[in-house]
Amino acid sequence: MLEQVISSEVDACRVLLDQLADKWTFTVFLALRDQPHRFNELRRRVPGITQKALTQSLRRLERNGMVSRRIVETAPPGVEYSVSAIGKSMSEPLDVLAQWAVRQLPSILAAQAQFDSRPESHAHSDAADLADYDTVTVRSRF
């Protein structure tokens, strides 16, 4: 029945989201999408990231087959990361999502502002939880 079809999509999507949705993995993927990079190159391309976080993100992406890790024989030896074929194929649906997000962002921000500007109605939270949402949202490195 219908439920079955939906649930498979749900699961597949959740798997995907779980992979990308931690704090850095998605950003790292985008930083790596244009061209291969070495470890510390990536670290510079993603300001604010820790070695630990970068390693975790790369391992995660590598495990899912999204990026490939290659040892380059130079002096001193280095490691080069690049997005794989399947990783590139993921870019397309991601771009669709990104375009939607860019277009709808104003509407979303407006909805957020409207929602936040009525502490009476059924607002339970003491506005402490909402604070970070906004700051994170507005953040744009220009």
Added chain:
Amino acid sequence: MLEQVISSEVDACRVLLDQLADKWTFTVFLALRDQPHRFNELRRRVPGITQKALTQSLRRLERNGMVSRRIVETAPPGVEYSVSAIGKSMSEPLDVLAQWAVRQLPSILAAQAQFDSRPESHAHSDAADLADYDTVTVRSRF
């Protein structure tokens, strides 16, 4: 330059991901997408969710303008949630992603299996962290 364009997409996408990527919100959204539902209806449609988690997810979706909350005057009174216009528009790019995920899921699982089946190479983790990934991935309510 190019970097600027990319960064805006990154930010917009990250905002979107941050909204959907917590444990339940995305699932709740899908459960609500087909038709409006009341609170406890939703709770039954999303097995395993807590009242608290459901409330949080709904508040979050409501804040972003994705769902609407409506008080229905019956006896006893109830609350009806439904996805808004902007929420429905989000379904389209999400479907693109879902279709990709469904198609690529076998490849992803294969890559994971291959990655996990070489504890020697540069596997650092004691296979403890990997366990949950797999179980979560395989999970499908049939």
Added chain:
DNA sequence: CCGAATCCGTCGCGATACTG
């Protein structure tokens, strides 16, 4: 240069109990 290993603070989440 490329990580691994450890400690530690924070927060999401679940379980439970209570309200109108």
Added chain:
DNA sequence: CAGTATCGCGACGGATTCGG
């Protein structure tokens, strides 16, 4: 029926330190 309030744990992210 539709939530709110509180508690406790476990996972996650950040900072730091050590190794190949």
